[in-house]
Amino acid sequence: MPGLSSGGTVTADVTLDQYEDHAKPSLDAFQAAPGRRLVAAKFTILSTGDAAYGDTGNMGAKLVDWCTPPSPAAPPSTIPSASP
Numbered sequence: 001m002p003g004l005s006s007g008g009t010v011t012a013d014v015t016l017d018q019y020e021d022h023a024k025p026s027l028d029a030f031q032a033a034p035g036r037r038l039v040a041a042k043f044t045i046l047s048t049g050d051a052a053y054g055d056t057g058n059m060g061a062k063l064v065d066w067c068t069p070p071s072p073a074a075p076p077s078t079i080p081s082a083s084p
Contacts, residue, residue: 008051018042 023040025031032038047053 009049010051010053011047011049013046013048015044015046016041017044 018041020040021037023038025038030038
């Protein structure tokens, strides 16, 4: 991914630190849709590139299960970003 201002390259090593299946939402508005479930993930992201990356902090993340074939009824979910 190109850097935002320096023209360098943004790369990172990402480690999954914690994972909670069937997570409980902090607000009822974030309840999972029928037939779906919420999960929570905590990541450590270590910059390994030569340029900085920044965004608004609400871009979210996608969690992809590479071990299970995709189901048409359950595509990968977007997990909203949360402030620490």
